[in-house]
Amino acid sequence: MPTLPQGHHLYLYCVNLDYFPSDYDDFISNCQRHGLLAEASANLGPNHYLIGDNFLQYVSFLGCSPYLKVYPEHADDTDYCSAYIPDKTQAVRFLANKQVTAPRCPTCKRSIQPEYNLVEAWQKDKNNSAIQCQYCNTTSTLYELDWRKNAGFFNFAIAISNIFPKEAIPSQDLLDWLQDISGYEWRYFYA
Numbered sequence: 001m002p003t004l005p006q007g008h009h010l011y012l013y014c015v016n017l018d019y020f021p022s023d024y025d026d027f028i029s030n031c032q033r034h035g036l037l038a039e040a041s042a043n044l045g046p047n048h049y050l051i052g053d054n055f056l057q058y059v060s061f062l063g064c065s066p067y068l069k070v071y072p073e074h075a076d077d078t079d080y081c082s083a084y085i086p087d088k089t090q091a092v093r094f095l096a097n098k099q100v101t102a103p104r105c106p107t108c109k110r111s112i113q114p115e116y117n118l119v120e121a122w123q124k125d126k127n128n129s130a131i132q133c134q135y136c137n138t139t140s141t142l143y144e145l146d147w148r149k150n151a152g153f154f155n156f157a158i159a160i161s162n163i164f165p166k167e168a169i170p171s172q173d174l175l176d177w178l179q180d181i182s183g184y185e186w187r188y189f190y191a
C-alpha cells in the first residue's frame with residue numbers, strides 16, 4: 001500500500017472512482033508534453049514529478065505573488081512543490097483538511113447533518129455509501145456530496161504538494177484537459 005504524501009496538497013482527481021490510465025507512462029508523458037509536469041523528482045522517490053513550465057498557467061495562486069519553490073536545493077531536500085501520481089490503482093480513499101465541515105447535498109445544496117459519522121460508517125462498510133438528504137429526500141452516494149473543496153473521495157489523483165487550502169485554484173482549462181485525456185470529469189480539493 002503506497003503511503004500518501006505528508007503535508008498540504010492540492011488533489012486533482014478523476015470523479016470516476018474506477019478510472020486508472022490504460023497506460024500510466026503515456027499519461028505521465030502527456031502531462032509532461034502539456035507542461036503540467038516535468039521530469040521525475042528523484043529526491044522524493046518513485047512516482048514523484050517536478051512541476052512543469054506551464055504549471056502557473058494552469059493553477060492560479062491567490063493573494064500576493066507567491067514564492068513557489070519548485071526545485072530541491074540539495075540532495076536531501078523534499079520540501080518543494082511537486083506532483084505525486086501513484087502508478088497502480090488503489091482503493092477508494094477519503095481525505096480531508098482541518099477546515100472540513102458538513103457536506104452539501106448535490107441536489108438542494110443544503111448541509112447534510114447526519115446523526116452519525118458518515119466517513120466512519122463508510123470505512124466500516126464501503127458498500128454502504130448511500131445517504132438520504134433530510135431536506136429534499138434525494139438519495140446520493142457519499143462520493144457525490146459537495147465537501148466544499150475541503151475533502152474528497154478519490155482513487156486516481158494528482159497530488160500537488162506544498163499547497164495550502166484554497167491558496168491556489170486549478171483552471172477550468174486544466175480540468176477540461178484532464179477530462180479530454182481520461183474520458184471522465186475531474187475535480188479538486190485540498191487536504
Ligand SMILES: [Zn+2]
Binds near residue numbers: 106107108109110138
Ligand atoms: Zn437535498
